[in-house]
Every structure is written in C-alpha cells, then in structure tokens.
Amino acid sequence: MVAASPQTIVLSGYYGFRNSGDEAVLQAILTALEEEGRASGIQIDPVVLSIDPEWTSRTYGVKAVHRMKFAEVRNAIKNSDGLISGGGSLLQDATGLKSIPYYLGVIKLAQWLGKPTFVYAQGVGPVNRKLFRPFIASVFRRCDYISVRDAESAELLRSMGIPGGDIEVVPDPVMGLKLPEDGVATSADSQLDSQAGESAATTGAGANAAGLPVVGVSVRFWTEARTELAKLAEGLASLSRRKPVHIRFLPFHSPGDDEASRFVMEQMGNVADSGSTVSIAAETEHPQDMLREVSQCSLLIGMRLHSLIYAASREVPLLGISYDPKIDHFLGRVGSVPVGTTNELDPQIVAAQAERLLTEGEVWRRAHSAKINTMKDAARLPAQNIAQFLRSKG
Template identity: 35%
Template sequence: MRAVLCGYYGMGNGGDEALLATLLQMLPAHVEPVVLSGNPAQTERDYQVQACDRNSFSAIVNAFRQSDAFIWGGGSLIQDATSALSPVYYAGLMELAQRMGLKTIAWGQGIGPLHRRTTQWLAQRTFSGCTAISVRDRASAQLVNQWKLPFTLAPDPVWALQGEPMPGLWDMPAPRVAVVLRPHPLLTPERLDRVIQALVDFQTATQTYLLLIPFHLHQDLDIAKSIHGRLPNASHIVQLRSPYQLKGVFQGVEMAIAMRLHGLIMAASAECRCFAISYDPKVTQLMQDFDIPGWLLEDIPEDAIAMGKTWIDHYANGDPLSKNQIQAVQDRAYAHQELLETALLAASSG
C-alpha cells in the first residue's frame, strides 16, 4: 500500500527532518511512502523515497489518488502561535484526504498552542475524522481527551531515532559541549549578548570545546556565527542535514545547552547532561517530565556571570538520564510504531 507523509519536511529544520526519519524508520515494510516536501529532490536524495511538492495542489491530489493512507508525521503542525495559516494548510490536507477516502493518521502530534477559537474548532473537527491518533505530550492528550477521541500517548518519536556517527567528530578537541540556540522575539539583542558572554565565561572556566549546532540551517546560523566569533579557537559550527548524524553528534558531547525541543531530546537520549532555555510550552513540558534544569527565555538571569556559574555548576555536578530511564522512554516511544502497524494493517485489509 502507499501512504502520503505530511509534515514540515524539506524546509531545513533538523527537528522536523528527525521526525520524518523516525516515521520512515517506524513505517511498516509493506507501506510505500510518498513525502510532501518543500524540497522534493533533496528529500528523495536524502531518504531514497518518492517525494512531491508540498505547495503543488495538483501534485498532492495526484499523490492522494494513488495512495491508501495519509499521515500527519509528527510535531506541532496544528498550532497558531507562529502562523494562523499553518493549521489551515495541514487541516485542509487532512480533510481533503478524508474526503478522498484515505485512511488518515495523526502521528506523534504536539497539538497547540491554540489561541484562536476558529483554530480550536478546526483542530477538533480534523482530529475527529482521523482513523488513529497518537500524541507526544500530556497537554495534547488532555485536548484530545476533551474531544472524546481515542488516542495513544507516548514520548516524542525522536527518542527512538537511530543515530549515525558524525564524520570527524572524534578528531575535535574534548571534552565537548553542544549549544543549540534559535532566534526568538524574546531573545533580544541584549539577552543574546548576555548568553554569549556567559558561554565565553563557561568555556573559559571549563576549557570545553563548544559545538554550535544550528538545527534550522537558515534561522539558527547567525547566532552560531556570533558565538563562534567570540570563541574562534574553542568552538566549531556543526552544519548537518542528516538527522541521523545530527542525533549522532550528541553521542560525543558531555553536556548540551539547548532551546530547541529535539536538540534536548537527542541530547537526553545520548546520556548528556542537559540545560534548557524554554521559548515554548513543549520545551517547558519536556523539562518538567524529565527534571531537566533550565530557564524560561523571558526569565534568564540579568547577570551573565550568574548565568555562566549556573552552567559551570551543572557541568560539574549535573546528572544525565540513566541508561534505564532512557531505555524506558525509548520503549514507550515505540507505541507510535505500534499504532502505525495496527492502523495501516486495518487500512490494507479494508
């Protein structure tokens, strides 16, 4: 059977590419994927799958006509915090797939924030038409439960992604610390200056080598360059397109200071000590679920020295998740795979 996979794919975001890689890893062997992508040629090269333009209505309709199932492939697709149009796009595709008779699956979803009543109505309507639903966090589960829909709750699928070694990693100086920052309106120039000064203080005190990882190659690179400019001999900008290698990077670092959700997940799953800077409820919830220390972005210390001392203390005394904790989370994440197998087997037999 054929299934159309839909997410924020082919857009240069490492977290969303990691979700696609995990979905392909978990997809049953009898299912042939067709990926909706912002860069179909690149997606086909990277994953050896068929892809079509996510912005071409005719290409999407043609893919639907030749397919049996449609899968929302993880992440915060239905939310109106960054754009009012994004949920309309994804919900529109889901409704079109349902109208065309495809079995539809919402997989690994993080629903919200939903600030607008119209978005809340649209989300409930769209999820109600799904054949199967899995969500990645308690807040999303609470929403689906309020809608009285059956669902599976499991940790973010990327916990279960199989990583690959990053070429050249072990040739870099050690010990290493990963830094995963992203732009945000609350990360003002003044706050960013403090963060960079704190990183300089931290590196000087610990003599670590900083791996600056722009998860979104277009959005995050300028921040990485700003940090590297202050620490040209003690840092390296790691630009990777492969989500497998992106996860593999964290196998070779002692600690991660990260804003991006999947940066924290990849680091935590590799037994790194993690320190979070939360810009979004999904990051805050991860911090709460796994006792990851950190700050809300708007609450970071006013003093760079105090910030640096906090990181130095965590580097010296902080604890990563244990092997048993990580294994337990990864085992639970495979519930997303079980949901796929059950729903798609029913679709193929039906």
C-alpha cells in the same frame, strides 16, 4: 513474511525545509514504519509531501511530491492506503495563520477521498484563535488514530471535545532515532570548523582532539533585542573561565541558527586565554549527522526542542532554555526544568549548572537512563498501531 501487496502511506509534515529537527522527525517515522511494518508482516511504502521533493527523495530514498502542488498532493493521497499527519508542532498559530489550515486541509482531503488518517505524535497548540478549534475537532473526530507528544496537547484536544480515550500520549518520534550501525550512508561526518578556521576532529564521545569536554550549543533568534543570546554568551564565557571546554555551536535550521550562533560567538569574545576553544558545525545534509554531533558532546545547552531531544536520546546531559511551552513540556518528561527562559536568563546560573553537569555527567545518566529508555520504547507506539491497522485492513 512480508505481504505481496505493499501499503502506500502519505506523510504530511514540515518536510524538505532542511530544519534538522523536523527532518529528524521524518527519519524517525520512516524508520519506525519500516521496522514495525516488517514486524507486522506488511510492506509500507511512504510518499512524503515535501517543499523540496527532489532533495527529500535523494536524502531518504523515498518517493516525494511537492507539498504545495494540489494536483500532486491529491493524486498521491488518492493512490494511497492512508495518510499520516505528523509529528512536530503542526497545529499551532504561534508562528502564523497558515499552518493550521494547511495541515488540517491535507487531513480533510484524505478523509474526503475515503482514506484512513493517522495523527502521529503531534505537538498541538498553542491555538490562540478560537475560530480554529471547531475545525480541529471536526477533522480529528474522523481520524482513525490520534497520538500526541505530551499531556498538554492531549488536554487541549480534550477541551475541544475529542474523547480522551481516543488520544494516545507518546514521546516525540525523534526519541527513537538511532545512529546507523552498519554501512548506512548519510552525508560525511561533520568536521570541526574552529573559529580560527582550523579543523579539530573529535576523538570520542564527549571530548575533542585536545581532550576538552565538548559543550554543544543550539540557539535561535527569538526576542528582537537578542538579550537572551547576549546573556547566554556571558554564561558561556564564564564557563570557559571556570573550566577549559570546547564550545561547539550546532545550527539546527540554517541560515537563521548559523547567524544566531555567530552572534553568540562574537558576544563571547576571546576565550582562548582560558584554554577553551570555540567552533561551529557546518550545515548537515542528514539528521543523523546532527545526531552524531550531539552524541559527541559532554553537555548540550539548547533552545531548539530537537537539540534537547537528540541529547536525551543519546543520554547526553542537557540544559534547556525555554522560549515556548513545548520546551518545558519535554524537559518535564525527562525529569528536568529549564535553566532559564528567553525573558529571564542568568548567565552565572548557566555557567554554574553547566560546570556541575560536566563534573557529574555519570550521575545525570544514572538518574535519567531508565526514563529515557522507556520513552525510546514508547516512541514506536504510533508506528506499531498504524502497522497493525493496515494489516487488519489489508
């Protein structure tokens, strides 16, 4: 039976920016908290810190406040029963100097206000500036629960003096994300928007209306010269000549990924003579829409971490292109290695490996299914631990 007194939890993360991967993290955490709270006999009411609280509230049906308005953030935490920080790569300084101080500051504020704090499946690092390390250690030592999404993050925290026994290594929350099975409304299912402007809706998992296997591609800009994207385009063009396919670009973070996708499409040239087709997905409103897109692929070639996580969770064979250690870490957990990196990518290896996986998809699934299912179950551990903590304090 659900407790009469709800437990309010504030969620801090990279939310409201409409990055499909981070929005998927939020959706996965919200779903896990609701289900594990119900299993523990408590009602958990989330309040999300978002850059666009109106959009977040509308999309997920939860309360949200502006993450950059200190008074709103402080008030939300003050009136809560605890704070969750995560998941995603929040505590890193590779993309700038503001991320670590912001997310540590939110946790520290909650601790000053006497609230329990929980770190939810974060990817910690890289932390290249040593001045950040003692601050991370000081804040994390006061957290009531710490979980990270890979062993490398745990090792980094241990090097900062956090006892290893206080750190739980779990999969990324998105491994536990599901497609709605009964009448749960998200935005409308994405329609194929071909390069020629024609629509070709998919007819089933892994094939488009013409019966071609769908190869999902998730790219982003990384190197200034864009050589890795040009090489990927060459590999995709080679694949299309080896085997007729439908290459479906999946922008995870607009507008940048959309622009990167169109750059690769232009570099590929015309593949219609080989019987292949190319399209790009429209911007999605809800992460489950993109998850549905990935579930309809026969193969996923991805730079974005969460494109690879989506594929693994749906047991779609995948090829990862590494631009960051987090890609290598995740691929290692599912028993794979990158097909190349942004510094070294061989187009013919991409084409050959893609053709192999399109032919041996069932072999790949049999080899990886057990490990993927174990990761899905483990992805719920943080929500279970947090729900049990709240119940014990209630």
